[in-house]
Amino acid sequence: MDLIREHPILDFKHGRKVRFTFDGEELVGFEGEPIAAALHANGIRIYRLTPKRRQPRGFFCAIGKCSSCFLVVDGVPNVRSCITPLRTGMRIETQRDKGVIALDAE
Amino acid sequence: MIRVRQTEVLVIGGGPAGLSAALEAASLGCQVILVDGDLALGGQLIKQTHKFFGSKDERAGTRGFKISEILLKELKNHRDRVKVHINCTATGIYKEDGVVSCVIGEEEYFRIKPERIVMATGAQERLIPFPNNHLPGVYGAGAVQTLMNVYGVIPGKRVLMVGAGNIGLIVSYQLIQAGVEIAGIVEAMDKVGGYWVHAAKVRRLGVPIFLRHTIKEALGDRVVTGALIQEIDDRFQPVGREKKIDADIICMAVGLTPTCELLWQAGCEMIYVPQLCGHVALRDQFMRTSLPHVWVAGDAAGIEEATAAMVEGRIAGLDAARSLGKGDKEDLTERLEDLQKRLGDLRGGEVGQKICQGLACCSIQGWGA
Ligand SMILES: Cc1cc2nc3c(=O)[nH]c(=O)nc-3n(C[C@H](O)[C@H](O)[C@H](O)COP(=O)(O)OP(=O)(O)OC[C@H]3O[C@@H](n4cnc5c(N)ncnc54)[C@H](O)[C@@H]3O)c2cc1C
Numbered sequence: 286m287d288l289i290r291e292h293p294i295l296d297f298k299h300g301r302k303v304r305f306t307f308d309g310e311e312l313v314g315f316e317g318e319p320i321a322a323a324l325h326a327n328g329i330r331i332y333r334l335t336p337k338r339r340q341p342r343g344f345f346c347a348i349g350k351c352s353s354c355f356l357v358v359d360g361v362p363n364v365r366s367c368i369t370p371l372r373t374g375m376r377i378e379t380q381r382d383k384g385v386i387a388l389d390a391e
Numbered sequence: 392m393i394r395v396r397q398t399e400v401l402v403i404g405g406g407p408a409g410l411s412a413a414l415e416a417a418s419l420g421c422q423v424i425l426v427d428g429d430l431a432l433g434g435q436l437i438k439q440t441h442k443f444f445g446s447k448d449e450r451a452g453t454r455g456f457k458i459s460e461i462l463l464k465e466l467k468n469h470r471d472r473v474k475v476h477i478n479c480t481a482t483g484i485y486k487e488d489g490v491v492s493c494v495i496g497e498e499e500y501f502r503i504k505p506e507r508i509v510m511a512t513g514a515q516e517r518l519i520p521f522p523n524n525h526l527p528g529v530y531g532a533g534a535v536q537t538l539m540n541v542y543g544v545i546p547g548k549r550v551l552m553v554g555a556g557n558i559g560l561i562v563s564y565q566l567i568q569a570g571v572e573i574a575g576i577v578e579a580m581d582k583v584g585g586y587w588v589h590a591a592k593v594r595r596l597g598v599p600i601f602l603r604h605t606i607k608e609a610l611g612d613r614v615v616t617g618a619l620i621q622e623i624d625d626r627f628q629p630v631g632r633e634k635k636i637d638a639d640i641i642c643m644a645v646g647l648t649p650t651c652e653l654l655w656q657a658g659c660e661m662i663y664v665p666q667l668c669g670h671v672a673l674r675d676q677f678m679r680t681s682l683p684h685v686w687v688a689g690d691a692a693g694i695e696e697a698t699a700a701m702v703e704g705r706i707a708g709l710d711a712a713r714s715l716g717k718g719d720k721e722d723l724t725e726r727l728e729d730l731q732k733r734l735g736d737l738r739g740g741e742v743g744q745k746i747c748q749g750l751a752c753c754s755i756q757g758w759g760a
Contacts, residue, residue: 287545289569294440297543319430322542330527330614341613343527347534349428349480350515364497368429368478
């Protein structure tokens, strides 16, 4: 992972190491840290494709405002990956569409 | 039926402004709910590793993330009165009945019906138009700071910084501290906009600063691999040859704009004020908006600094509590006057002039009865 090992001011305390998948590939990240940070640390920059022109989008604002970093998590689309904490076993996928909101089963 | 939570004061946003508002309202005995969409409280402060400028009273000389720790410690003293929800975004505010809808994570919605609201939603980063500015690798400066200073992730190998104001300079220096190479800093004006100390630090490290230059285009097929930059003349028209810069990150530090969607939705009277960097709510001297139950504080009220955000937050929190009949009248008048004086002092310098001009456009001397 692309992590800062030495820093003159900061001392990073990471969460527990957990496994998750991105488009089927198994990766490792820190629990409780944003999904976007975990993907970035694994060298992944493209999180979704725009519905019409299929242009790649990724991380941008990191405060849950811009919708650039949406992806699909455990089947739920439009997840703001910059402010959604990583959990063990998450199934994360590139978002390729607008996403469909699942209706609750009665 | 979903229960609607009730509270005396709802504070939206847990940056320096919101934390200060929550603290003061609770100190006067109010029941407070504080919501923040992020995974930790502190707003912009938790990303700031440099020692803050501003007034000593407002902790100048202390590193940003330490100021946040101090505020959080203070908040702990009011644990019994302040209910904090993180990873909780206020998504809507309904004029008809004053209900605020919130979502925890992405799917767990609930409603709050507060008696008073303090909006402390901070700011959003600006982007400028250029071909391929959508490519992954074009990141906001705040986002780059979040990756490296909060989560310890190396943002990239080689960064082109756009903007030589304080944020562009500070983030460039922080990138170097994190071991990242800076390809250069592009600035449209003919001089560096940030404070001299910050410019001196990056200059000393040999970072090239391209004054009177702009970014023409981001290069790359799927992700950023570089950029074209070009000199511009007095009318911001391109002149001379384009230069190609290799970089995997283009970091945008071209300014912030207040996050004001909820203020619009609530129906606050708004006005565009260039000096405050966007649309802001009209407010009285106690930060109360045109809606008698809504206050605003911090960058959401106009882009300024954390020091001013904290004082505005305190004013808003105290005044909101006062409107609920809390506290001793005389004591409150005195405290509010003292805080207003501190704000005036903060805005006394040269940088404060622009802010004061902006405030003259959106300040109301009391809303009347
Ligand atoms: C690189 C950099 C350097 C800086 N240096 C200095 C300095 O040296 N001195 C100084 O005084 N200032 C400095 N500042 C400015 C300072 O950080 C900001 O002015 C200050 O943080 C503003 O505080 P705030 O509380 O208004 O907003 P923020 O700190 O932006 O906090 C807003 C909070 O609201 C939350 N939020 C927004 N919308 C919602 C919603 N709908 N629901 C729930 N939560 C929401 C956000 O998650 C965030 O936590 C710097 C800023 C930057 C970027």
